[in-house]
Amino acid sequence: MTTNPGLTSNFIHDIINEDLKNNKHDSRVHTRFPPEPNGYLHIGHAKSICLNFGTAAKYEGLCNLRFDDTNPSKEDVEYVDSIKEDVKWLGFDWDDRMFYASDYFAKLYEYAVQLIKSGKAYVCDLDAQSIREYRGTLTEPGKESPYRNRSVEENLDLFERMKQGKFADGSRVLRAKIDMASPNLNMRDPVLYRILRANHHRTGDAWCIYPMYDYAHPISDAIEGITHSICTLEFEAHRPLYDWVLEALEIEDRPQQIEFARLNLTNTVMSKRHLRALVEEGQVNGWDDPRMPTISGLRRRGYTPEAIRDFCERIGIAKSNSTVDVALLEHCIREDLNSRAARVMAVLRPLKLVITNYPENTVEELEAENNPENPDMGKRSIPFSRVIYIEQEDFMENPPKKFFRLAPGQEVRLKHAYIIKCEQVIKDEISGEIKEIHCTYDPDTKSGGIASGRKVKGTLHWVCADRAVDAEVHLYDYLFKDDADSEEGALFNPDSLEILTACKVEPGLLDTIAGTRYQFLRQGYFCTDLDSTRSKLIFNRIVGLRDSWAKNQNKSNG
Numbered sequence: 001m002t003t004n005p006g007l008t009s010n011f012i013h014d015i016i017n018e019d020l021k022n023n024k025h026d027s028r029v030h031t032r033f034p035p036e037p038n039g040y041l042h043i044g045h046a047k048s049i050c051l052n053f054g055t056a057a058k059y060e061g062l063c064n065l066r067f068d069d070t071n072p073s074k075e076d077v078e079y080v081d082s083i084k085e086d087v088k089w090l091g092f093d094w095d096d097r098m099f100y101a102s103d104y105f106a107k108l109y110e111y112a113v114q115l116i117k118s119g120k121a122y123v124c125d126l127d128a129q130s131i132r133e134y135r136g137t138l139t140e141p142g143k144e145s146p147y148r149n150r151s152v153e154e155n156l157d158l159f160e161r162m163k164q165g166k167f168a169d170g171s172r173v174l175r176a177k178i179d180m181a182s183p184n185l186n187m188r189d190p191v192l193y194r195i196l197r198a199n200h201h202r203t204g205d206a207w208c209i210y211p212m213y214d215y216a217h218p219i220s221d222a223i224e225g226i227t228h229s230i231c232t233l234e235f236e237a238h239r240p241l242y243d244w245v246l247e248a249l250e251i252e253d254r255p256q257q258i259e260f261a262r263l264n265l266t267n268t269v270m271s272k273r274h275l276r277a278l279v280e281e282g283q284v285n286g287w288d289d290p291r292m293p294t295i296s297g298l299r300r301r302g303y304t305p306e307a308i309r310d311f312c313e314r315i316g317i318a319k320s321n322s323t324v325d326v327a328l329l330e331h332c333i334r335e336d337l338n339s340r341a342a343r344v345m346a347v348l349r350p351l352k353l354v355i356t357n358y359p360e361n362t363v364e365e366l367e368a369e370n371n372p373e374n375p376d377m378g379k380r381s382i383p384f385s386r387v388i389y390i391e392q393e394d395f396m397e398n399p400p401k402k403f404f405r406l407a408p409g410q411e412v413r414l415k416h417a418y419i420i421k422c423e424q425v426i427k428d429e430i431s432g433e434i435k436e437i438h439c440t441y442d443p444d445t446k447s448g449g450i451a452s453g454r455k456v457k458g459t460l461h462w463v464c465a466d467r468a469v470d471a472e473v474h475l476y477d478y479l480f481k482d483d484a485d486s487e488e489g490a491l492f493n494p495d496s497l498e499i500l501t502a503c504k505v506e507p508g509l510l511d512t513i514a515g516t517r518y519q520f521l522r523q524g525y526f527c528t529d530l531d532s533t534r535s536k537l538i539f540n541r542i543v544g545l546r547d548s549w550a551k552n553q554n555k556s557n558g
Helices: 011-021 043-058 077-089 101-117 128-135 152-163 213-223 233-248 272-280 295-301 305-315 326-338 548-557
Strands: 030-033 062-067 098-100 121-124 173-176 191-195 209-211 228-232 256-260 342-344 350-355 363-369 379-385 387-391 411-414 419-427 434-442 469-476 497-505 517-520 524-528 537-543
Touching: 011 043, 011 228, 011 256, 030 043, 030 228, 043 062, 043 077, 043 228, 043 295, 043 305, 062 077, 062 101, 077 295, 098 101, 101 121, 101 152, 101 173, 101 191, 101 209, 101 213, 121 152, 152 191, 173 233, 209 213, 213 228, 213 233, 228 233, 233 256, 295 537, 305 326, 326 517, 326 524, 326 537, 326 548, 350 497, 379 387, 497 537, 517 537
Parallel strands: 030 062, 062 098, 228 256, 342 517, 350 434, 469 537
Antiparallel strands: 121 173, 173 191, 191 209, 350 387, 363 379, 411 419, 419 434, 469 497, 517 524, 524 537
């Protein structure tokens, strides 16, 4: 088998290289991405998707998409559909290899019967609490169930009656018969099947017993011919059970489970349970809320699949857990959009500015480049007139030293336009609030004019008042504060969303399409929201312009 060098090598690839050298699995490489359809995928799953599909591509092998749908009480078709959309959006394809653990329910049952017949599984009547108590602790061995030594015939009869729905939920389970004194708690007669009356999204009410994940997973891998079962580090202690199931069933050409460190990201919670709670409690606006670390949330916010794949490549694959700075993810989207996103001007908190010596009832068209990093994106025409809007924060009546924006008697350049000078401040007589500022302009400072080279220290963005388009802008901060020691202690950030409703943008944005990304000059990168319409433009801030990760990298390299 040849390899595609596009994916950076890691310890998993070292294992695969050795397997190929020894002709293990007939030199096949077959991986799988096995999500549970009990929630939307998040950025941590993106790492696994890129690893599994990327590894298959590197070795010109295959990668399956398999839904481990063994817990119908928490699963839904909505989650299945969202997962398929996310994997496709990230740029990966499973071709005709989409499977479900439920495809194998009949086979899994047959294998369970085989375990009973070989004396390796038994029906246990202990309730869940008693099973936990009998299990023992990390320092003390467990106790055998009083039902552990039932005859094969009795176990077969009870298991068949479990399948027929003769017993109440939770009243009996099927357990593997391994070793109640094992130092690994997962090997102390783990549960293989439980009784659960719940409508399954694919099999309906055909089954009232369902296999446990640790039992279904290795068998599903084996049925599909998986060679390398790549999973996150928390399953390392489950590997002996994975191997035990395959060995006990005498399955040949067994898959090999390999664990890697999951993604931990600062200011981010990636527990599906926590994320589900945020959705159900209404603290966010659904799974695709742009503040959510879900792939659908990142997509709606404006992240690109290229940026996420680049991020997953940069963080690499390790054997031990660590935490990645979310600033690296933000750096990746900035770097991706720098040469792709058109530059436009948008004023988020408008302040009216009148150029008193500019002709009234006149609108001229100025030329502006769409992206100085990418000249092929061409130029656009933007209107300019006597009245414009600038940012409130770009004017101070009593500025401190080194304030290079607009102030009384001070000059600045308007981007793509002229140099102006502040002459007068107009305030509300009662509140004292600044209502507008009056300036004069130097007509010779326009690009190409005789004084176009005159230097001033500040340059401001602006929007023509006569042609400005109203817009709503959503400014996002981290969903969780950074002063938590763990996901369990993560504190929800009540200031994670600020909605600005009086923003002004260039008229060229009136016909923007949902998902279009821009750089708002001096503001950051923004994306047109899915709910945006011509009558109500909505933009989501993807990320600001300040790149703390790149700055820190430059410091460390310097």
